[in-house]
Amino acid sequence: MSKIMAINAGSSSLKFQLLNMPEEEVLTKGLVERIGLDNPQLTIEVEGEKKKETFSIPDHEAAVKKLLDSLTANGIIQSLDEIDGIGHRVVHGGEKFSDSVLINEEVLAGIEEVSELAPLHNPANIVGIRAFKEVLPEVPAVAVFDTAFHQTMEKEKYLYSIPYDYYEKYGIRKYGFHGTSHKYVSERAAELLDKPAEDLKLISCHIGNGASITAIDGGKSVDTSMGFTPLAGVTMGTRSGNIDPALIPYLMEKTGKEAGEIVNILNKESGMLGLSGFSSDLRDIEEKAGNGDEQAQTALNIFTTRIHKYIGTYAASMNGVDAVIFTAGVGENSDKVREKVLKGFEFLGLYFDESKNNVRGQEAFLTTEESPVKALIIPTNEEVMLARDTVRLSS
Numbered sequence: 001m002s003k004i005m006a007i008n009a010g011s012s013s014l015k016f017q018l019l020n021m022p023e024e025e026v027l028t029k030g031l032v033e034r035i036g037l038d039n040p041q042l043t044i045e046v047e048g049e050k051k052k053e054t055f056s057i058p059d060h061e062a063a064v065k066k067l068l069d070s071l072t073a074n075g076i077i078q079s080l081d082e083i084d085g086i087g088h089r090v091v092h093g094g095e096k097f098s099d100s101v102l103i104n105e106e107v108l109a110g111i112e113e114v115s116e117l118a119p120l121h122n123p124a125n126i127v128g129i130r131a132f133k134e135v136l137p138e139v140p141a142v143a144v145f146d147t148a149f150h151q152t153m154e155k156e157k158y159l160y161s162i163p164y165d166y167y168e169k170y171g172i173r174k175y176g177f178h179g180t181s182h183k184y185v186s187e188r189a190a191e192l193l194d195k196p197a198e199d200l201k202l203i204s205c206h207i208g209n210g211a212s213i214t215a216i217d218g219g220k221s222v223d224t225s226m227g228f229t230p231l232a233g234v235t236m237g238t239r240s241g242n243i244d245p246a247l248i249p250y251l252m253e254k255t256g257k258e259a260g261e262i263v264n265i266l267n268k269e270s271g272m273l274g275l276s277g278f279s280s281d282l283r284d285i286e287e288k289a290g291n292g293d294e295q296a297q298t299a300l301n302i303f304t305t306r307i308h309k310y311i312g313t314y315a316a317s318m319n320g321v322d323a324v325i326f327t328a329g330v331g332e333n334s335d336k337v338r339e340k341v342l343k344g345f346e347f348l349g350l351y352f353d354e355s356k357n358n359v360r361g362q363e364a365f366l367t368t369e370e371s372p373v374k375a376l377i378i379p380t381n382e383e384v385m386l387a388r389d390t391v392r393l394s395s
């Protein structure tokens, strides 16, 4: 038996879960928010209750120290020696990493090398890894990459139609993200459908703040909506998803902004936030649309239409589909989004059952008993995947 810490480090936050393995029992979970900002806060679950603490947390190393102190202070563990391994989510692994790896200096250098491909995510992941290494230098740490699951895509799917040289020289290709989540829900879907993964064609919709749709044939990712970076694909909370690339120089000329500033707008001020003009949070937009706000309704329609289109595309590219999966914050919680995405797929053999759709955050089927193609909700669990790979690679 071992205790594994699963870490998902963001630029100003650090989400964590401590698990007992191989039982996969969650001992505690929580997050440190507003690292380096005013009013930083640690939230930790103690005996099922959420406990909030405010401290000075200037950087990630301080956040890690605070988190570890709070594990012993709250009696979750008696001593830090009880931690047997740390699993870190790393968003971009480039072509270098097609599986999780035990972290050493060479691996860290490899992660740093591809950092510029995921500027919003990788630098924070690296800071998280270094912070833990500083505090727990002897404990094995494993990197689990969002991109790894998608390394099975074929060239026809991952190459862009641009000069081939750029792929060879600069590694320009589609990588895909959220792989850990797509892998978890696809494995769970095979269990729920009671069929081997090898016999299934699945379309997984990870719809959170970031969102991506993945086609999974025979247990392998064959195509996915995100691209070279996590900016591509469907409309997201603050990201534009696919746009005509010619818009970038045009916007530069019109606004006098640099390319980097425009990409920043596409990453942080677009998507549902940009379209609605007031929020990136789907709950706010659903509420406003419900009150008759036309702009909010249009934003919502764009959001669901894009996902609907991807499902059609991937069903066509796999020559069929057995099940469509919804996961992550929006996918698990928004019945309205699921309904709008799934309606109209009778031509594919997917018969949506409205009476089953009133559920949140739990595994459920959304189609009629007779529906040849199923739709289901599967809450994602990236943390358990981090812990499983940490055990696999460190024991």
Ligand SMILES: Nc1ncnc2c1ncn2[C@@H]1O[C@H](COP(=O)(O)OP(=O)(O)O)[C@@H](O)[C@H]1O
Residues within 6 Å of the ligand: 207, 208, 209, 210, 237, 280, 281, 282, 283, 328, 329, 330, 333, 334
């Ligand atoms: N009850 C709900 N109804 C609709 N959307 C929800 C609900 N709960 C959460 N969400 C959406 O989930 C999003 C966050 O998803 P999550 O998977 O946690 O994202 P991330 O991991 O990228 O931070 C929020 O932006 C919010 O819009």
Ligand SMILES: CC(=O)OP(=O)(O)O
Residues within 6 Å of the ligand: 091, 121, 146, 177, 178, 208, 209, 210, 211, 230
């Ligand atoms: C890769 C990615 O988009 O991750 P997140 O949804 O956590 O921002």
Ligand SMILES: [Mg+2]
Residues within 6 Å of the ligand: 208, 209, 210, 328
């Ligand atoms: Mg997420």
